Amino acid sequence: MFYRPEDGHGLKHNPFNAVVTPRPIGWISTRGTDGRENLAPYSFFNAVAYVPPQVMFASTGTKPDRDGTKDSLGNIRETNVFCVNIVEYEMRDVMNVSSGSWDRNVDEFDKAGIARVECETIAASRVANAPASLECKVTQIVQLPGAANFVTFGEVTGVHLRDDCVVDGMFDVLKFQPLARLGYRDYSRVTEVFSLKRPGEE
Template sequence: MFYRPEAGHGLPHNPFNAIIAPRPIGWISTRGKDGDNLAPYSFFNAVAYFPPQVMFASTTAKEDRPGMKDTLAHIAETGSFCVNIASGALIDQMNASSAGLAAGVSEFDACGIEAAECETIDAPRVARAPAAMECRSTKIQRLPGEANWLVIGTVTGVHLRDDCVKDGRFDLQQDGWLARMGYRDYAKVQDIFELERPE
């Protein structure tokens, strides 16, 4: 099978996001003039080590935020955001926070998610997240399409939950790393192995 995206694929569901999988989930928390916000993004990843940098893409809009979502509006307003890492133990709360709530309604409150304050930015973080990265945005780039945006940020602070640091390593094997597959599919990654790079 071959298809050109602009011509359509003829399948009942778009295969694009199922091809690029598994994808880590950036559970992004922000604070704006209208309050706190929390939402998961599966177009998310790390992009550099020194200084540490991350990116995520926002690809839809809301009726009460023409052309963008609450997360993006807050980052444009404040220049900061926090990336919370969701584990298998937090999948229900992560999924609940994806609901399209009205601007100004906090997903922390609506979904019963415990919040904690960040250290280097004025934003909340998910208190029970295995890891959280406080970030200053360095670029907000409009992408082709109706509501597609790319956000890049430099990590200014990192929280690691104490029980997730084992033998000097960040380890989520007990809870499982959570990843987005395609369609409505998710994976909890627990089968881990090591590979040595060739000389």
């Protein structure tokens, strides 16, 4: 099968996000200048650089009360900071609650019963028991083609690692089983790993 996106795919559901899988989930926490907080998962998320450490996430939708974007990006435009919380399998249900298109006045931490703590280097909350959290300051926001497609890049200014996830000096993903987004309504979790050496490595 071949199709041009501009012509449509002719399938029951759009296959695009089922092709680019699995995708890590950035659970983005922000706080607006009015003090209102937001927590929402984004599966168009990844790390993009080591030195300095940098990440990105893409917001691709709108809310009627947010002037052509979503609450996360709206808050980020005001404060230039955000926190990425890593989602473990055990948090799948509360993460899903926070994915709803709630009114701007709804605090997803409260809505889903998620404990929060204050970040160290930015003015925002983070998920208290997340396996890891990355505090970030915005480096740039890029508008992509399309009505509401924005990519936010951030430099990591603080890293939180949950103590039980650090084993023998390494961050061990099997301790928490990262949740990953597949296509449609499907998700997966990491339950096994293997290692490969690059050519020339000892």
